[in-house]
Ligand code: KIV
């Protein structure tokens with residue numbers, strides 16, 4: 001089974017979510033949990049952004065023992081120096097240097113011709129090489145860059161000896177067929193491409209970050225970049241838990257796996273949500289409160305007979321105790337009876353039917369009927385008989 005390396009950027013791209021600001025203590029708490037989750041690489045921040053971020057990256061660099069710690073840098077010597085300072089004390093340091101490559105960014109942001117972009121990145125990599133033995137290079141907005149220029153930039157980065165080349169869909173513009181095709185093109189057209197790992201980094205502007213990342217894996221990406229709960233700039237980044245569980249659940253299809261400790265997913269998600277203040281929507285894949293909850297009678301009946309009827313993965317895999325059968329107006333007699341048994345009541349048919357009728361009346365008035373509601377309803381019924 002092919003191993004897919006996981007590069008977590010919750011502490012950098014994730015922190016770029018509007019309204020999120022993690023202090024050193026919070027970054028450390030998340031970093032320790034990411035280590036437990038078993039991520040391979042951790043981007044701890046952007047040291048040139050502020051003295052506070054530099055200090056936070058340094059605290060993470062000194063603390064983390066079981067993952068590569070990475071600092072982000074523009075293609076500038078000052079930024080590279082900030083990463084050098086921030087990664088002092090790291091067991092396995094790596095610098096992540098980026099430069100935009102698309103025509104839109106070249107024209108409006110960088111005001112550079114292709115040749116200048118190539119030279120600027122090259123001299124940044126040459127400077128970084130003096131201080132770092134591990135380097136990742138990213139072609140920002142590669143998703144909207146000409147294929148031949150992507151190939152030229154990747155080739156230049158390979159020539160400079162980088163370890164990982166990242167090909168991001170920075171603005172979440174592509175669809176899976178298009179994103180996958182870039183990886184295929186690079187694999188087939190860049191000489192010596194086997195000397196580097198190729199990385200996928202997607203944003204979710206059109207809701208395609210997970211699908212695009214999976215397409216990159218199918219077309220040869222060795223590493224995926226993402227965040228816990230998919231937090232990040234605008235609509236966010238690829239959600240790491242979605243990729244890990246997609247690969248796990250459909251192993252026969254992808255033939256690739258991460259080495260994450262999947263049972264830490266739920267705990268990591270809750271911690272990131274708590275410390276960033278970014279609430280996880282109930283219907284969020286894998287980690288949403290409803291991801292393992294069933295409300296309709298037909299589904300609950302199926303679940304009670306055999307869980308695989310309506311669950312493609314088990315809640316235990318991600319560290320949850322069990323699935324939830326939520327009682328509401330769509331629920332059936334079977335689930336109602338099972339809940340009563342859990343609550344300590346085994347009613348004979350006649351009483352059960354009466355209680356079920358009262359439950360349905362109540363369920364018409366409430367979105368969810370709680371255990372307390374059921375207990376009240378049963379005790380009332382038993383007292384009056
Ligand atoms: O989305 C992006 O292009 C980035 C780069 C810095 C890799 O986050």
Ligand code: ZN
Pocket residue numbers: 013168170201203237
């Ligand atoms: Zn990004």
